[in-house]
Amino acid sequence: MTQGWKIVLVVGLLGLLALFYQGLWGNPRLIPTVLIGTAAPNFTSPQVGSSEPLSLDQFRGKVVLLNFWASWCLECRLEHSNLLALNERFSQDQNFVMVGINYQDKEEDAQQYLRTYGSTFPHVRDVKGAVSFDYGVYGVPETFVIDQQGIIRCKTIGPIIGEVYANYTQKILPALLAGSGDAVRC
Amino acid sequence: MLTRLLVALAVLGALSSPAVATTVDETDIDIKTREVAKTLRCTVCQTETVWESGSPFARQVRENIRERVEQGQSAEEIRAYFLSRYGDYILMQPPARGVNWLVWIGPFAVLIVGGFLLYRTLTRWVTSTPAAPQTVEPLDEASRRRIERELLS
Numbered sequence: 001m002t003q004g005w006k007i008v009l010v011v012g013l014l015g016l017l018a019l020f021y022q023g024l025w026g027n028p029r030l031i032p033t034v035l036i037g038t039a040a041p042n043f044t045s046p047q048v049g050s051s052e053p054l055s056l057d058q059f060r061g062k063v064v065l066l067n068f069w070a071s072w073c074l075e076c077r078l079e080h081s082n083l084l085a086l087n088e089r090f091s092q093d094q095n096f097v098m099v100g101i102n103y104q105d106k107e108e109d110a111q112q113y114l115r116t117y118g119s120t121f122p123h124v125r126d127v128k129g130a131v132s133f134d135y136g137v138y139g140v141p142e143t144f145v146i147d148q149q150g151i152i153r154c155k156t157i158g159p160i161i162g163e164v165y166a167n168y169t170q171k172i173l174p175a176l177l178a179g180s181g182d183a184v185r186c
Numbered sequence: 187m188l189t190r191l192l193v194a195l196a197v198l199g200a201l202s203s204p205a206v207a208t209t210v211d212e213t214d215i216d217i218k219t220r221e222v223a224k225t226l227r228c229t230v231c232q233t234e235t236v237w238e239s240g241s242p243f244a245r246q247v248r249e250n251i252r253e254r255v256e257q258g259q260s261a262e263e264i265r266a267y268f269l270s271r272y273g274d275y276i277l278m279q280p281p282a283r284g285v286n287w288l289v290w291i292g293p294f295a296v297l298i299v300g301g302f303l304l305y306r307t308l309t310r311w312v313t314s315t316p317a318a319p320q321t322v323e324p325l326d327e328a329s330r331r332r333i334e335r336e337l338l339s
Binding site: 009013015016031033034035104128129130133134135136138139 | 229230242243246247249250253268270271272273275288292296299
């Protein structure tokens with residue numbers, strides 16, 4: 001067997017092992033979502049601390065930032081002040097709205113969390129996990145940005161802090177609010 | 187003694203029968219839910235199905251599957267829904283397309299190539315061993331006498 005064939009064989013074997021490793025033990029949160037560029041699924045859910053339902057459809061025509069969170073999620077606490085800052089900065093634009101989706105949580109814990117850390121935008125309860133399944137959510141925090149045509153343009157896994165936050169404030173949201181969402185890169 | 191043993195066994199049998207009855211008493215909904223849940227991966231536990239896992243995520247997926255079964259959705263429709271939300275990763279058995287083909291044919295390819303290489307290596311070992319002489323050289327007279335002497339001594 002020539003040296004070249006030996007190299008091909010070893011590389012092939014290592015590639016196969018890597019494929020199996022990724023499939024069996026890889027981090028699913030690093031797998032890109034299949035939902036970018038698809039229509040955002042509608043939902044109608046009760047709001048946290050209120051029986052009044054809220055529907056995504058009522059925000060059609062606006063840029064919507066959906067944030068999945070839970071009171072037991074430590075990373076959610078890390079990003080919470082940035083979410084409030086985002087809302088304060090962009091909610092002056094009538095075409096922007098933020099909605100929190102409370103994930104696998106007790107309502108009283110969610111209410112306590114919002115009282116402790118503050119709340120300036122509506123939050124709904126994902127009672128049976130149906131909303132998170134529709135959005136292919138693996139865990140929290142996860143954030144989706146929906147453009148004015150109701151298309152999912154961006155998904156962020158993990159907290160919106162540091163460079164991710166800067167990307168949201170300087171690129172993603174200004175571009176979508178200006179109607180140039182095709183150039184958005186999360 | 188034997189009578190007592192038989193009575194004890196009869197009592198045990200009577201006590202255990204309801205438990206057996208509840209174990210096998212599955213509705214069609216239960217069976218369909220289990221069939222689908224066994225084919226979906228618990229994405230937060232990675233190598234378990236949503237049927238086996240005790241995580242909150244898996245529990246909610248099982249409830250969601252049950253609701254869909256009750257609504258009359260087929261197993262394929264339910265799998266297609268989760269596939270459309272989570273991609274191939276949600277399926278325990280990756281669909282045979284694209285790069286997934288490597289996962290399906292890779293082990294067989296390794297077996298065939300490995301078997302071929304093993305065969306070739308063994309064949310080379312066998313052929314490189316010097317062959318045994320076909321004919322035995324006749325013993326010269328001097329050597330024959332020497333052997334006879336040594337055998338007699």
